[in-house]
Amino acid sequence: MSQASDEKDNIIIDGQEFLTFILGDEHYALDIMTVKEIRGYEAVTKIANAPPFIKGVLNLRGDIVPIIDLRIKFEVGEVTYDDFTIVIMLNIANRVVGIVVDGVSDVINLSMNDIKPAPEFGVAFDSEYLHGLARLEDQMVILVNIEALISSDELGLYESNRDQDVRENTNELA
Numbered sequence: 704m705s706q707a708s709d710e711k712d713n714i715i716i717d718g719q720e721f722l723t724f725i726l727g728d729e730h731y732a733l734d735i736m737t738v739k740e741i742r743g744y745e746a747v748t749k750i751a752n753a754p755p756f757i758k759g760v761l762n763l764r765g766d767i768v769p770i771i772d773l774r775i776k777f778e779v780g781e782v783t784y785d786d787f788t789i790v791i792m793l794n795i796a797n798r799v800v801g802i803v804v805d806g807v808s809d810v811i812n813l814s815m816n817d818i819k820p821a822p823e824f825g826v827a828f829d830s831e832y833l834h835g836l837a838r839l840e841d842q843m844v845i846l847v848n849i850e851a852l853i854s855s856d857e858l859g860l861y862e863s864n865r866d867q868d869v870r871e872n873t874n875e876l877a
Contacts, residue, residue: 723808723844724791727779730842731804732811733849737793741807744788763792763799771853772803795853802849811844813837818846 721732747759747770756776760767770790774782790801821833832855834846 718812718814721811721813721844721846722791723811723839724789724804725806725808726774726777726804729779730808730839730844731773731847732837732844733791733793733847735810737795737849739792739794739799742790742792743786744784744790744803758803761801763801766799768792768799768801770801770803774803774805793849793853795850800853811837811839813846821846 720735722735722738723730723732725731745761747761749759750757753759756772758770758772760769762768772782774780787806789804789807791804791807792799792801817837818835819837821835832848832852834848837844837846
């Protein structure tokens with residue numbers, strides 16, 4: 704993928720809608736267009752040697768869905784699973800992935816003027832996974848670039864476009 708298309712993927716459209724959710728004491732938001740459904744947490748099948756934030760997989764109407772606990776990934780405090788734990792099912796790169804959060808808040812509509820650039824220091828995760836910050840009433844909302852986070856090499860859930868291109872080119876040569 705070219706740098707131009709990478710930049711295009713990270714652009715926020717004026718008036719874009721975001722689903723807000725809570726992790727610990729912080730409010731986060733992600734592009735509403737990536738959300739497939741919101742459901743309660745259920746038992747997952749553990750995967751050997753997976754990082755602690757990858758809780759396992761579950762069968763969602765025939766799709767095997769990896770479940771990532773963002774509370775563990777972002778190190779936001781004590782993690783408990785109860786009747787109030789939420790899983791947001793997302794469509795990322797033509798696949799489904801679930802993220803565990805403390806709660807879902809609201810759907811918000813943001814203009815470009817509402818969004819401030821992401822800081823380049825001391826946040827819970829690399830700022831390349833942030834679209835920016837927005838102020839809503841008396842709180843800051845962290846806008847997560849969920850596509851970049853889920854597709855990152857660190858999570859290893861989806862191969863990068865470069866890896867896919869290499870595999871396709873190798874298959875063509877064979």
